[in-house]
Amino acid sequence: xxxxxxxxxxxxxxxxxxxxxxxxxxxxxxxxxxxxxxxxxxxxxxxxxxxxxxxxxxxxxxxxx
Amino acid sequence: xxxxxxxxxxxxxxxxxxxxxxxxxxxxxxxxxxxxxxxxxxxxxxxxxxxxxxxxxxxxxxxxxxxxxxxxxxxxxxxxxxxxxxxxxxxxxxxxxxxxxxxxxxxxxxxxxxxxxxxxxxxxxxxxxxxxxxxxxxxxxxxxxxxxxxxxxxxxxxxxxxxxxxxxxxxxxxxxxxxxxxxxxxxxxxxxxxxxxxxxxxxxxxxxxxxxxxxxxxxxxxxxxxxxxxxxxxxxxxxxxxxxxxxxxxxxxxxxxxxxxxxxxxxxxxxxxxxxxxxxxxxxxxxxxxxxxxxxxxxxxxxxxxxxxxxxxxxxxxxxxxxxxxxxxxxxxxxxxxxxxxxxxxxxxxxxxxxxxxxxxxxxxxxxxxxxxxxxxxxxxxxxxxxxxxxxxxxxxxxxxxx
Numbered sequence: 001x002x003x004x005x006x007x008x009x010x011x012x013x014x015x016x017x018x019x020x021x022x023x024x025x026x027x028x029x030x031x032x033x034x035x036x037x038x039x040x041x042x043x044x045x046x047x048x049x050x051x052x053x054x055x056x057x058x059x060x061x062x063x064x065x
Numbered sequence: 066x067x068x069x070x071x072x073x074x075x076x077x078x079x080x081x082x083x084x085x086x087x088x089x090x091x092x093x094x095x096x097x098x099x100x101x102x103x104x105x106x107x108x109x110x111x112x113x114x115x116x117x118x119x120x121x122x123x124x125x126x127x128x129x130x131x132x133x134x135x136x137x138x139x140x141x142x143x144x145x146x147x148x149x150x151x152x153x154x155x156x157x158x159x160x161x162x163x164x165x166x167x168x169x170x171x172x173x174x175x176x177x178x179x180x181x182x183x184x185x186x187x188x189x190x191x192x193x194x195x196x197x198x199x200x201x202x203x204x205x206x207x208x209x210x211x212x213x214x215x216x217x218x219x220x221x222x223x224x225x226x227x228x229x230x231x232x233x234x235x236x237x238x239x240x241x242x243x244x245x246x247x248x249x250x251x252x253x254x255x256x257x258x259x260x261x262x263x264x265x266x267x268x269x270x271x272x273x274x275x276x277x278x279x280x281x282x283x284x285x286x287x288x289x290x291x292x293x294x295x296x297x298x299x300x301x302x303x304x305x306x307x308x309x310x311x312x313x314x315x316x317x318x319x320x321x322x323x324x325x326x327x328x329x330x331x332x333x334x335x336x337x338x339x340x341x342x343x344x345x346x347x348x349x350x351x352x353x354x355x356x357x358x359x360x361x362x363x364x365x366x367x368x369x370x371x372x373x374x375x376x377x378x379x380x381x382x383x384x385x386x387x388x389x390x391x392x393x394x395x396x397x398x399x400x401x402x403x404x405x406x407x408x409x410x411x412x413x414x415x416x417x418x419x420x421x422x423x424x425x426x427x428x429x430x431x432x433x434x435x436x437x438x439x440x441x442x443x444x445x446x447x448x449x450x451x452x453x454x455x456x457x458x459x460x461x462x463x464x465x466x467x468x
Contacts, residue, residue, distance in 0.1 A: 010397045013407040014116055020158055032116030032404055056411060058166045 002039045003048060004065040011059035018051040018060060026051065039065050071447050072099045079443040079450070082345065083386065086374035094358035100128075102348060102367035103360065106374035108381035108399070110358040114349055114370050115403040121349035122149050123406055125367060127448065128348050143293045144286060145409070153405060159281060160290065160409060163272035169412040172211060176416055179206045180424040188461050192435060195455040196307050199421065204302035207417060208295050212270045214257065225250045226299045254288045269294060298410045301343040304444070304451020305414055306421050308341035309334060311441070311455055313422060314432040316388055324426050332390045334418040339376045339398035340388060345450045346371035347402070372399040373450065431460040 005025060014034055018026040022044060026036045040048060045062075052060045070078040071085045078085055089097075090106040097104045105111055114121050124131035126146050144156050162168075183203055187193045205223040214222055228246045261274045270291065277287035313320055313333075323330050351366045362368065376398045379385040383392075401408035408414070425432070434441075435456040442453045 010394050013401060013411070014404045015157075015161075015407050015409075016154065016405050017158070017161055020154060030119075031113070032118060053167065054161060054165055056161065056164065056166065056407070056409065 002041055002065045003045060004063050005036055005038060005040055005048065006061040007034060007036060008059045008061065011057045013057045015056045017054040017056065021051045021054060022047045068097055068099045074445045074447065076443065079445065079447065080441060082373065083377055086371060086377055089371065090374055090378060094360035100369050102369040103362050104369050104371065105357060106371045107358060108375040108378035111370050111372060111375035111399055112403055114357060114368060118150060118405045120352055120355050121368065122352050123147060123349065124149065125350045126347045131350065142289065144289050145293060146297070150405065157405070157409070159276045160272065160294065163269045164409050164412065166412045169416055173416060173420065175210050176207055176420045177424070179203060179210065180420045184424050184428050187459055192456055192458050195310050195457050196452060197454070200303045200307035200310065203306060203421065204299050204417060208298050211268050212291065212295065213268055226296050229296055250292055251288055254291050255284070258287060294410070298413065300449055302414050302417055304343040304449060305338065305418055307452045307455060309337040309418055309422060310425070310432070311434065311452060312337050312341070312388065313425065314434045314457065315438060320426060323422070327423065329390045330419055330422050331415070332395050333422065334415055335395040335398065336388045336390065337418065338400035341450065342373040342376055342400040343449065343451055345373040345448055347448070372402065375399045428461060429459050430462045433458045
């Protein structure tokens with residue numbers, strides 16, 4: 001079982017709260033763009049929910065893969 | 066009109082800087098002696114510089130030199146606005162929790178009550194100044210309520226806040242007065258935090274007091290933080306509300322359309338932010354040699370990064386100068402910046418914009434502006450952008466009439 005992670009690029013403002021919260025899924029590239037895994041393990045469900053909650057732009061969607 | 070007119074605070078340029086930005090964009094990234102900085106005006110270039118916080122430092126965001134060891138240590142300094150990672154990320158994560166979108170949504174009833182009070186108070190007035198009566202007092206009332214500032218102190222609060230922000234990008238700063246205002250403001254906030262009972266709450270002050278008591282922040286930092294958040298959200302939101310009301314009044318058919326289709330109101334608010342960005346631009350400091358938009362920028366250079374110019378870049382926006390309610394990329398404007406320093410209060414600013422427009426549409430049938438469009442006065446600053454006065458006549462709808 002795994003989770004699907006999607007970031008809506010028209011809303012993302014690159015605040016970086018998700019990178020702080022779940023660095024194993026979200027990271028910044030050298031140029032400061034957001035990069036993220038498309039899928040993550042179920043064990044990260046709580047962390048991903050936190051990242052979703054903390055995102056100032058509400059740009060993160062998490063669902064079943 | 067030229068950049069010199071804008072920097073020289075010529076009223077016509079401040080009111081409508083669009084042609085200045087068109088010219089700057091057409092020139093590409095270039096050094097402008099008027100601001101002693103490389104000017105970045107295209108959408109992609111602005112976005113790139115803002116994202117790349119490793120190469121472009123925020124320590125000179127408002128144009129002043131970065132802090133030095135010889136500065137007065139008692140001088141109040143913003144903790145978020147002028148800091149770089151890793152310090153910035155740590156501080157930011159402390160306050161971010163107080164400004165999550167779900168947190169901000171929970172404040173909606175407070176914002177709505179304040180907006181209704183301000184609009185209803187105008188019911189019997191003949192003519193009103195929409196800036197003086199709505200746009201200026203409302204944001205400070207809201208942020209004061211969220212900080213737990215007693216109602217009696219709100220006017221004092223507003224005066225301090227305006228004094229400190231008014232000097233950004235303008236030429237009116239009086240260092241002695243500024244220092245005195247900062248001392249008074251700091252003392253007041255220190256007292257407010259001392260009196261706080263320390264209980265965890267959903268307001269901003271509780272979050273900061275908790276960090277203070279947990280030792281994540283010194284008291285001085287905690288006070289600076291609170292003041293920074295208050296100031297950051299005050300004049301910017303005033304300008305945002307004023308520009309939105311101006312657009313609402315002067316755009317043919319807009320009020321009727323929004324009343325018929327209230328779901329479009331948030332889209333109007335995005336367009337208002339795009340077309341009349343309350344912060345026109347900020348500075349960055351190049352930490353290393355780099356190339357932006359094909360132009361070489363040596364380490365140590367200043368860059369003036371123009372959000373408003375990006376928001377009016379025809380390469381990024383179809384029918385760019387027109388207010389359109391059906392843009393697929395409506396919220397992708399750069400009015401709140403982008404990257405690690407993107408505005409932490411954007412959800413609150415959007416909420417205030419939407420609620421004020423909804424309240425006006427609900428209660429007022431027609432807003433008639435009494436100043437010709439080319440005579441509306443704007444703040445004497447090329448960083449902060451917004452009308453300082455909007456005299457208007459309001460035709461209220463009969464009470465009890467449903468919208």
